[in-house]
Amino acid sequence: MTTTTTLQHGRTAFSFWGALCVATCARVVLTTAVCLLLWAAVPALWGWSPTTVVSGSMAPAIVAGDVVVAMPLGADELVPGQVLLVDDPDRPGELRLHRLVESTADGLRLQGDANAAADSSPVPVEDVRGVGVLLVPAVGSPMLWHGGDRVAGGLLASLVVLILIALTRLEPRGDEEVVDPLGPSRHRARVPVTTRTWAARASGTVLAVVGGVAVLVLVVGSSHSAFAGTTSTASSLATSRFACLDRPVAAQAHFAYQYNDGVGTSLRDSSGNGRAGTLTQGAAIESGTCASGPSPWLTLDGVAGQVTTAERLRAPQVFSIETWFRTTTTSGGKLVGFGNSQAGASTQYDRHLYLTNRGTLVFGVYSGQQYTMSSTASYTDGAWHLATVTLDGSGMVMYVDGAQVASSPQASAENFFGWWRIGYDTVGGVWPEAPSSPHFRGDLENTTVYDVALSGADVAARHAAGR
Numbered sequence: 001m002t003t004t005t006t007l008q009h010g011r012t013a014f015s016f017w018g019a020l021c022v023a024t025c026a027r028v029v030l031t032t033a034v035c036l037l038l039w040a041a042v043p044a045l046w047g048w049s050p051t052t053v054v055s056g057s058m059a060p061a062i063v064a065g066d067v068v069v070a071m072p073l074g075a076d077e078l079v080p081g082q083v084l085l086v087d088d089p090d091r092p093g094e095l096r097l098h099r100l101v102e103s104t105a106d107g108l109r110l111q112g113d114a115n116a117a118a119d120s121s122p123v124p125v126e127d128v129r130g131v132g133v134l135l136v137p138a139v140g141s142p143m144l145w146h147g148g149d150r151v152a153g154g155l156l157a158s159l160v161v162l163i164l165i166a167l168t169r170l171e172p173r174g175d176e177e178v179v180d181p182l183g184p185s186r187h188r189a190r191v192p193v194t195t196r197t198w199a200a201r202a203s204g205t206v207l208a209v210v211g212g213v214a215v216l217v218l219v220v221g222s223s224h225s226a227f228a229g230t231t232s233t234a235s236s237l238a239t240s241r242f243a244c245l246d247r248p249v250a251a252q253a254h255f256a257y258q259y260n261d262g263v264g265t266s267l268r269d270s271s272g273n274g275r276a277g278t279l280t281q282g283a284a285i286e287s288g289t290c291a292s293g294p295s296p297w298l299t300l301d302g303v304a305g306q307v308t309t310a311e312r313l314r315a316p317q318v319f320s321i322e323t324w325f326r327t328t329t330t331s332g333g334k335l336v337g338f339g340n341s342q343a344g345a346s347t348q349y350d351r352h353l354y355l356t357n358r359g360t361l362v363f364g365v366y367s368g369q370q371y372t373m374s375s376t377a378s379y380t381d382g383a384w385h386l387a388t389v390t391l392d393g394s395g396m397v398m399y400v401d402g403a404q405v406a407s408s409p410q411a412s413a414e415n416f417f418g419w420w421r422i423g424y425d426t427v428g429g430v431w432p433e434a435p436s437s438p439h440f441r442g443d444l445e446n447t448t449v450y451d452v453a454l455s456g457a458d459v460a461a462r463h464a465a466g467r
Contacts, residue, residue, distance in 0.1 A: 048072070049085055049129055051097060057112030066137050068097060070130035078103065078125070080287075083132035084110065089121035096123075097132060249448070254319070255309065255420070256448040259285055259298045267307060271448075277307045280343070283423065286443070295445065295467060298423075302329060302441020306424035308343050315416055320390040320450040321353055321363075322459075323422075324467045327442025328382045332357045332427075332435020335387065336447060339425045340418040345438075346426050348416050353389055355380070355440065356433035363389040363398050363406075364431055365413035372432055373398050373406040384445070386463045392453035402463030404456060422447055 053066045070085035078084075080100050086108070088096040098110035098119060107122030249256045253271035261268055267277035279285075279298075282305030286297050300306065321336050334354040339346025350366040359378030365371050373396055379385045388399040391413065398406040424439045445467045454462075 048133075051085060051095065053097075057098070057114050066135060068132045069134035069136070070097070071133045072130045073128075075125045075128070077131075078108070078128070084108070084123075085129040085132065086110070086123045087127040087129070089119075089123055089127070095129065250450065252450045252452040254316075254449045254451050256446070257298075257307065257422075258446055259444070260296055261285055275309055275311055277309055277422070280304060280306050280308065283307060297324075297326075297443050297445040297467075298447075299443050300423045300440050302331065302333060302437060302439045304424075305439070306343070307422035307447075309420045310342075312342075312417055312419060315351060315413065315418060316451065317412060317415075318392045318451065318453055319351070320388060320452065320454040321351075321448075322386070322388045322450070322454070322462065323353075323447040324384055324386050324445035325379075325440075325442060326382065326384045326445075327355070327380050327440070329355070329380055329441045330357055330359075331437040331441065332433075333440030333442075334421070334423065334425050334427055334435075334438055335440055335444070336449070337421050337425045338418050339421050340416055341425075342419045346418065346421070348414065348418065349426050350413055351391070352425065352427070353387060354427050354431075354435060357435055358433070360433070361387055361398065361400065361405075362432060363396065365391065365396070365410060367410070367412050367414055370431055371396075371408060371410035373408040374432065375400055375405045377405070384443075384467055386459075386467070388454060388459045388462070390453035394453075397453075397456075399456070399459045399463075402460040420449060 049070045051068050051070065053064055053068060068083075068085075078100060080102055082100045083097060084100050085095055085097050088094040096110070096119075098112050101109045101111045101118050103109075103125075104122060107124045108128070109118050109122055111118040249270050249272075253273070255273060255275040255277070256270040257267045257277055258270050259267065265279045267279065269275045269277070282301040282303055284299055284305075286299050298307070315338055323335055325335055332355045334352055337349055337352025337354070339349035339352075341347070350364060350370075353361065353363045356362060356374075359380030360375050361379065362372055362374040364373075375398065377400070379387075379400065386399075386401055390397045391411070393411050395411050396408040397404060422444065427434045427438045
């Protein structure tokens, strides 16, 4: 009898906790889905257009099933780089969501980020419905189930919701005798019906009703746009990114700033490592275009502008620094360096590439004393130049415009923690030809730090590829 009673008590306790766990998980899943649906659908109440992505024309950043919300805007607010929702010029009655490349006499030229070429048909300005401002991941996926059949997908989604509702109601029955799992003894306690409040009973139903309303607003309210075959969008909808200008980045890149970000204070790390940069006052992205003309670049005012990284790191012993620069300054300034302060003047600093007042380049590290190498030529002629420096166990090398211009046998640097700095940091008088200003005044493009020492062939190839 003792063994039988113990087993019954164990089964009852397991049943209680198992039901509670399943019901809780179901409620969490259902609540999360409803919140995402509402997040995507509510803007439609004031005229914004939610759209379900069904193609990979801007993959891998966006996948089918994501929902994009587009906000209406005027023709005078159109800027290259924006993601626009427009009437599809090739499929009457459907919509297209692609990035604006340029405005021409024939209309707007759009392009999917994953497409090799711009769309063949221009779009009249009056056919613009809005600009993408909100991305809600995966919430539209049920609409793509069963081969994209809207009715079948809706039925499957409804079945999943019903299953989740049923799971939320998994609780011990009011007339069951169960072991109180928190009780101090093995006495059996009857769970009264009153412990299951009306809120617990109705939670699944309420969530289902709210979710249903959200689905109606999201799908029915914009059904023709929700299933446009060319619909897609980008990951940074609130800023005007020139993703069409993004170039492949080597796998060894520690971070890579291509300055294709448009308006804003954050720089995207194109290496995929998530080491975004922050622009300070005095630093800005100059506009460009995907179709023709110059690529966007970073401009620094020489007074306060700089870029700071967010992650505190141990200073590397093997690395490469690469950046394009353009300037006519006569006060020098630091291009790229590593320091123990994230934004202010560092007290420990080296691994830095700086310009002298004469326009020559100096790269230096500290290891008990300063070790430097420098160019003989000046590069403050207002033209673009590619500067690259490397350090590893064989020493240091400096390249300018793809050709080696200096080297040093010094193969190590000071060991400390800090941040990578671009455009500003301390350059004390102990360094040769220290510039009169630590702030660089000029332009930078494609600034990258690598976790390896690039070879001469690598550097030459990067220079030949252009900025």
